[in-house]
Amino acid sequence: MEPRTCQVELGENSYEIRIGEGVLDSAGAEIRSIYTGKKALVLTDENVYALYGGRLQAALAGVGIRPVFKIVPPGEGHKTMQTLAEILSALAGGGFTREELLIAFGGGVPGDMGGFAAACYMRGIRYVQIPTTLLAQVDSSVGGKTGVDLPEGKNLAGAFWQPRLVLADTDVLATLDDRQFASGMAEVIKYGCIFSKELFGLLEEYPDREKLQKKLPDVICRCCELKRDVVQRDEKETGERMLLNFGHTFGHAIEKLGGYETHTHGEGVAMGMVLAAHTGERLGLHGPKEAERIAALCQSFGLPVKPPYPVTEIPKLAAIDKKAEADGVKLILLNGLGKAGVYPMPLPRFEALMQEVEQG
């Protein structure tokens, strides 16, 4: 099957996302279409390198691009300024010029760090994203957000820097374990909830990993298009783009209650989306069906839908998380499936609502 293409229009920073089975093996020709140089620094992690490093190397060699691999240990714990400095030194030590290329190859960690290194090296070089997790394919392919964590918090250092090309191979998702795959699905379901009843309905038609497999290129492409449209309408992240946080305010609080080790990001988001739907129901924004359908769809992909904590603990944590806003928390709630809005929520009202939800 021919890969799908999602075109991201950002003037001179426009680029294509190519999505499909085996896109990794045609990475050479794809990259050659935007780069005439002879070498590329490939940032990846040990796991991705072991599984797919050889295939990327072969694809690049086929068009005369010599990869210089910079391989970092896997995991968010290495998404640091220290690792960033190492990547920059790998570029400098490898004699990379301003005209040469970086390829970020892996999940969110190599993606975010590789993009940031490209933004910083010699005040900015070109880079290509090859995301290898479902979460990275639907979430990081659009928006140009790059960065690293500081000891004080996640993603506190970074840059907006657009890739020249994104290659999302749906075959490589086969080596994700079920929990990693489900974590990405929570974001996919989110796009359906806030922007597209049709996407949500499609997921309900193919309600597990095996059934969805053949539909993945279409589904990932649709998510990228939906995110692209909102990012293009709201580049500065002031208004509509906030809708992408649906489920996340609740989800972050749940992740925090679990000490960040108990739940994956997607698991937090899944529980958060269901809670947001219960909240919208209490406020009369929609009926009871929304929470039921979101919960059923999440569960069919193996995602939890009920936090193992009293939900009354959530408002205070959410308020701390968003401390910049003095007048309470801005909740993203649905106005029915496929439509969402921003609802400012003073803390006492939020707490009363969670008490109602807790009591069922």
Add this chain to the structure above:
Amino acid sequence: MEPRTCQVELGENSYEIRIGEGVLDSAGAEIRSIYTGKKALVLTDENVYALYGGRLQAALAGVGIRPVFKIVPPGEGHKTMQTLAEILSALAGGGFTREELLIAFGGGVPGDMGGFAAACYMRGIRYVQIPTTLLAQVDSSVGGKTGVDLPEGKNLAGAFWQPRLVLADTDVLATLDDRQFASGMAEVIKYGCIFSKELFGLLEEYPDREKLQKKLPDVICRCCELKRDVVQRDEKETGERMLLNFGHTFGHAIEKLGGYETHTHGEGVAMGMVLAAHTGERLGLHGPKEAERIAALCQSFGLPVKPPYPVTEIPKLAAIDKKAEADGVKLILLNGLGKAGVYPMPLPRFEALMQEVEQG
């Protein structure tokens, strides 16, 4: 005297450079005109803090801005990724939000690092430059170049990030020692050489530090205007902006021959400008007067004009420095005082010319 103002027009990134005696003491009101917040992180070094920290603190307190000082050791040796990480943690640890401000207060090192930290923190916050050396006032106030050094080379990591305001106090230059002042003067003389016969003539009228003192606001403002005009015409640094490297290709080679400890940057540039003028003379681009007048002006400000090395050693070092260009070195040479051009120079021709210059 009222401060001079140089307006830098960059669309939504436009800003003013305010230049004059005592501008530091009016920093509060000046900053209040572009910032409504209550605190600011002030990046500075131990020397600048000891001399002027109290005055800046008082100026900010006068308008209700509380400074949080991050004080780093002085010197280029601390312009590293490690120090950058510390500055970012100071911002995060101090609870700074995306809407708050960084002030870079000092010479080129706090200026470059502070600007880079502002570019990176939360993917970009506002910053104000308060340059306290002559070199920083004429060189770093315009262009938006920020960055740190890597072990592999200078300024290899960074970003283009524009300040919201630049405050250049000519009084604080009084505490520069003569050698530091002269180093900045080399860049001032450079602007005259390449862009303005009038500026060059003015400097000849006030040919030492004491005589020039009262003219400094005008002279610094003129340098900023000249740099602004070329940067606005050539934002991407492909053509005309290269002229700013007059004296620098020779100068870097001389600095390298001295092991980077013997000569200041400005001393290298001064010797480099005189050598460039001798080269232009050999090529018939202008007569012998240019080299004589540049040498006399440099010497009157205490700058050396003749490198203590055989100049025949320069071409190979310059070629290594500019290794990206296969077909030799692009020399910036004068077409008379106040006018410059780019002259591609194959290595053998360059070597032959230096042999002629060496033999006088």
